Amino acid sequence: MAVIYVLNGPNLNLLGKRQPEIYGRDTLEDVELLCRDVAGGHEIRCLQSNWEGQIIDWIHEAREQAAAIVINPGALTHTSVAVLDALNAFDGPVFEIHISQVHKREAFRHHSYVSLRADGVIAGLGIEGYAAAVRRAVMLIGD
Numbered sequence: 142m143a144v145i146y147v148l149n150g151p152n153l154n155l156l157g158k159r160q161p162e163i164y165g166r167d168t169l170e171d172v173e174l175l176c177r178d179v180a181g182g183h184e185i186r187c188l189q190s191n192w193e194g195q196i197i198d199w200i201h202e203a204r205e206q207a208a209a210i211v212i213n214p215g216a217l218t219h220t221s222v223a224v225l226d227a228l229n230a231f232d233g234p235v236f237e238i239h240i241s242q243v244h245k246r247e248a249f250r251h252h253s254y255v256s257l258r259a260d261g262v263i264a265g266l267g268i269e270g271y272a273a274a275v276r277r278a279v280m281l282i283g284d
């Protein structure tokens with residue numbers, strides 16, 4: 142079976158507690174359980190960091206270990222060429238997730254560096270977006 146990395150960037154450790162009117166009440170633990178539920182037996186590695194360099198190191202690690210990456214880069218989406226460069230060095234499918242509908246929000250959230258690499262982008266489905274991305278990754282990975 143393959144490994145799918147589910148990466149979460151800055152502030153997503155506070156999911157369920159911060160701005161619930163925007164991000165909802167589900168926690169990262171709920172995200173992890175949901176992803177496992179739809180992974181069809183593939184291994185889910187759910188990781189979160191507030192540090193850009195750590196996210197980049199995990200993407201590098203995924204080059205050796207993972208068949209697909211599902212990533213919610215948080216605010217790094219809108220700022221980080223370095224995260225984009227790291228994802229460009231990964232060969233498998235990459236899915237970009239935003240819990241909120243970023244295009245309905247402030248203009249600075251409308252641009253994503255990560256979208257230049259992502260094979261799919263999901264915004265505004267709450268934590269269901271992660272499940273949709275994992276399902277798609279499983280389809281692409283095959284048996």
Ligand SMILES: O=C1C[C@@](O)(C(=O)O)C[C@@H](O)[C@@H]1O
Binds near residue numbers: 152215216218242
């Ligand atoms: O931290 C986040 C979360 C987010 O990626 C989302 O999941 O909706 C949207 C980003 O603009 C924001 O900085």
